[in-house]
Amino acid sequence: MGLYRDEAVVLRTHKLGEADRIVTLLTREHGQVRAVAKGVRRTMSKFGARLEPAMHVDLQLHTGRSLDIITQAETLHSYGDVLSGDYSKWTMANAVLETAERFTALVEEPALQQFLLVVGALRTLAESAYDPAMVLDAFLIRSLAVGGYAPSFDACSRCGAPGPHKWFSLAGGGSVCGECRPPATATPASETLTLLGNLMEGDWESAVASEARHQREAHGIVAAYLSWHLEHGLRSLPLVERT
Amino acid sequence: MYEGVVQDLIDELGRLPGVGPKSAQRIAFHILQADPVDVRRLVDVLREVKERVRFCSVCGNVAEEDQCRICRDGRRDHTVICVVEESKDVVAIEKTREFRGRYHVLGGAISPIEGIGPDNLRIKELMVRLADSDVTEVILATDPNLEGEATATYLARMLKPLGLRVTRLASGLPVGGDLEYADEVTLGRAFEGRRSFDH
Numbered sequence: 007m008g009l010y011r012d013e014a015v016v017l018r019t020h021k022l023g024e025a026d027r028i029v030t031l032l033t034r035e036h037g038q039v040r041a042v043a044k045g046v047r048r049t050m051s052k053f054g055a056r057l058e059p060a061m062h063v064d065l066q067l068h069t070g071r072s073l074d075i076i077t078q079a080e081t082l083h084s085y086g087d088v089l090s091g092d093y094s095k096w097t098m099a100n101a102v103l104e105t106a107e108r109f110t111a112l113v114e115e116p117a118l119q120q121f122l123l124v125v126g127a128l129r130t131l132a133e134s135a136y137d138p139a140m141v142l143d144a145f146l147i148r149s150l151a152v153g154g155y156a157p158s159f160d161a162c163s164r165c166g167a168p169g170p171h172k173w174f175s176l177a178g179g180g181s182v183c184g185e186c187r188p189p190a191t192a193t194p195a196s197e198t199l200t201l202l203g204n205l206m207e208g209d210w211e212s213a214v215a216s217e218a219r220h221q222r223e224a225h226g227i228v229a230a231y232l233s234w235h236l237e238h239g240l241r242s243l244p245l246v247e248r249t
Numbered sequence: 250m251y252e253g254v255v256q257d258l259i260d261e262l263g264r265l266p267g268v269g270p271k272s273a274q275r276i277a278f279h280i281l282q283a284d285p286v287d288v289r290r291l292v293d294v295l296r297e298v299k300e301r302v303r304f305c306s307v308c309g310n311v312a313e314e315d316q317c318r319i320c321r322d323g324r325r326d327h328t329v330i331c332v333v334e335e336s337k338d339v340v341a342i343e344k345t346r347e348f349r350g351r352y353h354v355l356g357g358a359i360s361p362i363e364g365i366g367p368d369n370l371r372i373k374e375l376m377v378r379l380a381d382s383d384v385t386e387v388i389l390a391t392d393p394n395l396e397g398e399a400t401a402t403y404l405a406r407m408l409k410p411l412g413l414r415v416t417r418l419a420s421g422l423p424v425g426g427d428l429e430y431a432d433e434v435t436l437g438r439a440f441e442g443r444r445s446f447d448h
Contacts (some may be wrong), residue, residue, distance in 0.1 A: 054432030090398040100361035241364035
């Protein structure tokens with residue numbers, strides 16, 4: 007492929023050798039890409055802060071044998087700069103980036119929807135448009151949906167009986183009716199399930215009007231559902247600081 | 250593959266950071282051909298460094314005694330503490346000869362994505378240290394990357410209620426560079442932290 011150009015969000019960086027870094031990127035057209043940024047840790051590096059986590063950049067890359075090489079980088083939006091100035095939001099941004107990394111790690115093809123979700127979540131967090139904790143939960147649910155694990159918050163996820171239902175099963179894929187209910191199912195408040203549905207559909211007006219206790223319960227359900235489906239929980243999620 | 254102990258040496262050297270298989274082989278053969286006295290000296294230093302070096306009980310820097318050289322030095326300014334990520338950063342700042350206070354080594358930066366939270370760093374030790382001391386200023390000298398910045402933000406939030414002066418090392422343009430190559434974040438910081446020529 008030689009040289010190619012793509013838009014990307016920096017998900018994670020690892021130190022490499024004296025002054026280089028391996029940068030994990032979620033690109034618009036090439037899915038997840040791991041590339042080397044040479045000399046990026048030097049104070050005189052031409053990349054500067056452009057290849058830091060949560061930066062939205064326009065890149066030129068050169069195809070390498072195992073890892074690609076970043077040859078040029080321009081900032082599109084420096085979300086990372088804004089978010090690192092607010093510790094609580096920074097922990098949430100880390101959870102967004104780690105989730106995106108996990109969902110796109112095994113897919114060797116474009117993940118446009120996931121890319122758009124990450125950019126949208128980082129922008130909303132940086133602009134403080136909504137409660138950051140709800141932005142994170144909305145991102146996590148939608149990521150699960152894009153990844154093929156969309157939970158049902160209304161109809162029974164097993165038999166399809168129209169809801170709302172009282173029970174929620176992590177293993178069963180969401181709301182379950184009394185007939186299908188496996189043992190050890192949770193019984194969240196109906197307002198919590200409505201909130202989760204609103205977050206998945208992007209109905210912010212209704213979501214914002216929800217009560218704090220339902221928001222907390224919704225967060226617990228999202229975190230548990232995500233951990234269940236990702237097999238290993240996210241490292242960053244227990245460190246998220248909800249204000 | 251080489252026989253026995255030669256291959257063992259190459260394998261061990263290859264586990265060092267930044268040493269690939271070819272470099273490991275080159276170093277191994279250099280050791281094989283070197284004067285036995287030189288090799289003995291290397292062996293002694295390696296053993297000694299593991300036996301004698303520990304972490305300073307006050308600041309967390311590498312030390313050969315209970316306290317490091319800087320913490321033992323009575324001439325250092327006891328009212329200022331400079332917080333850094335690693336011992337390497339202490340050496341870098343000492344080289345400038347600009348700072349005469351004392352240090353606190355965190356042992357890394359907060360990185361939720363790597364599972365490193367505030368409890369994994371020496372932040373509690375810093376708070377205990379500040380509780381009964383005559384420190385008036387804490388300088389946050391974590392790395393000028395976003396993880397270092399987030400760590401500084403967290404520390405500032407913890408330290409402000411103590412009524413201390415909390416400062417952050419300036420960010421800006423490196424001396425010897427061209428303005429046009431500066432990235433937007435660095436250039437933005439340089440503008441924020443611009444200084445007057447009056448003093």
